[in-house]
């Protein structure tokens with residue numbers, strides 16, 4: 480793909496879905512982050528405090544929900560809500576597909592700091608079946624999980640009559656994507672979530688093995704239930720300058736958040752997105768489809784927030800991007816009910832032909848990150 484652009488400021492290629500570039504070759508994630516330097520943050524914080532004051536509980540009920548993986552980002556939000564803003568959050572977790580030990584350890588540490596958590600683990604026969612099916616059909620074993628993490632906080636909000644949800648960041652604004660509405664980075668828009676993240680309604684997944692009832696964990700409440708309960712969902716990152724590396728430093732400092740023992744397959748870091756053993760495959764499939772992997776994603780975010788130089792980021796990409804997801808591969812194969820031959824054939828089936836050229840028996844990337 481000769482016309483692929485690489486952001487002149489970070490390293491994001493134009494093969495990222497929905498990313499745009501300005502006339503100077505800078506991606507819209509970088510532009511968004513530059514714009515953040517001009518924001519009046521004290522005024523945003525005041526707006527945040529007004530929201531908290533409006534919803535803060537004084538009757539033994541939860542006043543907000545935090546969709547919570549136990550990772551650095553959602554944990555930093557939970558911690559600040561409870562201990563800085565004196566809210567009473569309920570942490571809601573949709574189980575990772577293949578929960579890791581380090582994820583479990585970090586969840587336990589924060590719960591022991593004084594939080595209540597609902598941990599939802601769906602029917603594993605259905606979850607495994609859907610993972611295999613979506614890995615084969617779409618090259619993404621987490622399609623249903625995405626639906627589940629979107630649906631669960633809304634369902635809990637409706638059931639427990641909690642009117643406020645704090646999500647982390649608006650990914651489309653923060654990391655380069657399509658902004659549908661002016662307020663997209665402040666208020667979570669359910670239509671946009673459905674359009675960008677799930678791509679389809681779980682009812683479409685019914686087949687000879689999966690019934691409509693099997694799909695209960697993945698279905699959002701009806702829109703009128705959400706409206707009836709007057710639920711508001713905000714992005715925390717709108718109110719406070721969002722920086723994932725700062726989130727890591729914060730949880731490290733506040734309660735000794737634990738890193739993975741080793742760097743995570745496909746990248747150089749050992750502190751981000753480590754709660755699901757299927758994630759190295761998930762990011763590897765992005766590399767297969769779009770020509771950039773997890774090291775590039777991680778390094779670009781560090782460059783955007785001045786924690787890493789572009790040259791150093793390039794070195795990280797050269798060393799780690801697109802590394803085969805060997806970590807715990809046996810567990811992943813067993814989960815997907817796949818042998819290594821079928822696994823590799825399926826990976827090749829999803830290779831973007833415009834990004835990969837078959838030379839001899841090897842696939843070579845058609846553009847260089849530089």
Ligand SMILES: [Zn+2]
Pocket residue numbers: 486487488489490491505506507508509510
């Ligand atoms: Zn950029």
